[in-house]
């Protein structure tokens with residue numbers, strides 16, 4: 049866990065009340081997770097911690113992007129990722145108890161590491177498809193040649209895919 053030491057929040061001696069933290073995760077961070085669906089990215093987390101006597105209430109606000117292939121036209125795009133998440137950390141030993149968004153830690157724990165949660169929140173924010181820039185940007189980096197072939201194919205048949213479109217390009 050040494051690579052994640054920067055993501056540890058010291059909780060022993062942390063006063064009851066609100067505390068703010070800031071974390072950044074990037075491509076090197078995602079490389080530490082085997083099979084990560086995100087490989088290239090840069091995300092910032094603004095974290096507010098409400099430290100109570102019996103629990104920790106976290107508010108995560110994530111902004112940033114992942115660099116990925118547009119599902120529609122195969123161009124590389126910066127896909128914006130934004131999300132807010134809450135996490136409740138309770139002191140106690142309740143192994144086997146599964147409450148959504150609630151984590152239990154030992155009452156004597158001196159720190160709480162958020163690396164795993166930052167990773168999960170980023171992955172959960174991924175859209176099902178990556179076509180954001182195709183529609184939203186004034187100057188999208190999309191591969192318009194592929195898109196043009198796609199729209200031609202769509203009028204021809206229902207079974208068209210980007211791979212058919214690429215094949216058509218090659219055949220020319």
Ligand SMILES: [Zn+2]
Nearest residue numbers: 118121182190
């Ligand atoms: Zn595209």
